[in-house]
Amino acid sequence: MEKLITRKEAAEILGISIATLDAARNNGLISYVQYVQNGCVYFTAAGLQEYIAKCTHRAKPVERSATYRKPRSGRS
Template identity: 85%
Template sequence: MEKLISRKEAAKILGISIATLDAARNSGMISYVQYVQNGCVYFTDACLQEYIAKCTHRAKPMEKSTTYRKPRSARE
């Protein structure tokens, strides 16, 4: 059986607050283990890795032109 991680430890590992972790849990972004209804909530390492993968986005390439104007050409 995998080691269970408490809410406080999971928030520290992810670098987020406990409130943010609870919001992610309530919205279904992160899976969790809860043995008894209204009981303690635990996370596994696989759950945390899955959450990191969901929240990681590819960087978008920087746009070359930020305006609609065309760059000036060299004088000929």
């Protein structure tokens, strides 16, 4: 069985606050383990990696001009 990670440790690993971690958990963005209803919440390393993968976005190239007009030459 994998080592279970507490809420505080998971928040430190991800670099987010516990409130943000709880919001992600309540929205279904991150998987968790809870043995008893209203009991302690734990996370797995695999669950944290899945959350990081979901929240990672690829950088988009910078859009050039949206128009066909040329920029004005530098005036002094």
